[in-house]
Amino acid sequence: MTYYDYIVIGAGSAGCVVANRLTEDPDTTVLLLEAGNPDTKPEIHIPLDCTTLLGTEVDWGYFSQLEPYLNNHQIFCLGGKVLGGSSSMAR
Incomplete structure (x- = not known):
C-alpha cells in the first residue's frame, strides 16, 4: 500500500500550484487527483x-x-x- 504525506483534490490552477509547492521538499510525497x-x-x-x-x-x-x-x-x-x-x- 502506498502512503502520501498530502492529497490534493483538483488539478486546476490552485491545486497544481499547491502540489508543486509541497513537492519542493524532496522528502514529501503528494498525490494530485483530478476527475x-x-x-x-x-x-x-x-x-x-x-x-x-x-x-x-x-x-x-x-x-x-x-x-x-x-x-x-x-x-x-x-x-x-x-x-x-x-x-x-x-x-
Whole structure:
C-alpha cells in the first residue's frame, strides 16, 4: 500500500500550484487527483470556443440557486472538469 504525506483534490490552477509547492521538499510525497481528462479537446485551446464546451464532458454543469433579483433565473457557473480546471476552459 502506498502512503502520501498530502492529497490534493483538483488539478486546476490552485491545486497544481499547491502540489508543486509541497513537492519542493524532496522528502514529501503528494498525490494530485483530478476527475477530468487532459485538455486535448481543440476547443479548449481556442478562447472564443470556450462557450461550446458548456455542458460537455469537460464541464461540471454547475448552476447557481434561483436568484430572486434576476426573476428567479439560475446562473450557469463554469466548472472545468479537465486538467487545468476552469482556467483551461476560460483562457
